[in-house]
Amino acid sequence: MREKVFVALVAVALGFSLNRIGFSSWDEVHAMFLFSDLRLFLTFASAVGFLAVAWIAVRRVSRPRWAPRPIHRGTVLGGALFGLGWAIAGACPAVALVQIGEGQLGALFTLGGVLLGNLVYSVVHERWLRWDTARCDT
């Protein structure tokens, strides 16, 4: 129960932040990709920087067990297809839900697409690929 409360709070904070940053705006995401406004890139990069420091601090006080993220056969192609979809739909998975909350109901199409694409990959993986995605390392 406690975990559910925290999960909900974190999700609301993430949705709020993505809205205030502008990551949920198709036009602003494209201004980032076209380098006409670097603010979102800088936001992302500074988040990575702050997080790197945060993880160092976390490691100082505890011994966290974090799953390694090795390169596997789906890394590049999967990342590339995600990039293609992100540029077209203007949303990463979290952002589709934020957009719906903002009243941009067209993101319901995006959400449906994300769920469909996820399902289709799970079938393609099972039927044809069966790639070793290094899950057994985790």
Place this chain on the structure above:
Amino acid sequence: MTERWPFWAGGLALAGVMLLHWLTVHRMMSVSSRFSAVVDRVRWGRAEPVEALSPEELREALLAATQAEAGVGVPAPPASLPVPQEGIRPPQPVSTHLLFLGGLGVGGLLGATLSGTFSVTTLLRSSELEALAGGSGPGQAALLVGGGALVGFGTRMAGGCTSGHGLCGVSRLQPGSLLATAAFFGVGVAVSFALAGLT
């Protein structure tokens, strides 16, 4: 035009949220894997429940299983086996995943309402997407479904999205995350320039 947070404030907020998720939930943030879990639940039904094990119970169970696997004559692992502190934790139930995904929507609603930008539109509030679809509503919907499907397919194939790979993986310098992030940002830039050329 609404006031946006300066980049450092946005970066601090995103980093803070990821850190808060780790500190309170003791799992790395990963939005796409929550989508995968929801899809798996629909496709395969309820998974067999996993029993939580304390580190001591895990140590004992692991020793027994290893002895059974190895047969006789193999030295037993030391009693001081340094098993992970959290032992074995059952995966989060699908209700928690749905709560998280719903929470994102509530966060978006809150942000839009507090900044006075909330309004309901049947598509996206984007003049550029509209231009890309030639002003057609069904065209925009098709682009969103198709783009969304690529996002779902690609993130499951790569094993992460902007949160799990992009933020939490890159900040830990994980090779798979660095490569996946380079791929999705690289292709995003290339495709956006191509789309901008079309309109």
Place this chain on the structure above:
Amino acid sequence: MFEWFSLAASLEVWKTNYCRADFTRCARFEASARGRPVAPNLLPNGSLLRKPGART
């Protein structure tokens, strides 16, 4: 789970039998290849880690 098998020399038997010999026999790989969720208590030989005493 793989990293646990590096914790002690005697746990190497898992790595020898599954990770190195034929990882397609590993129940964890098998589940992941079939697109199924991989249970955190699933061992490479297909048995599950359970509370000591509660045998199935």
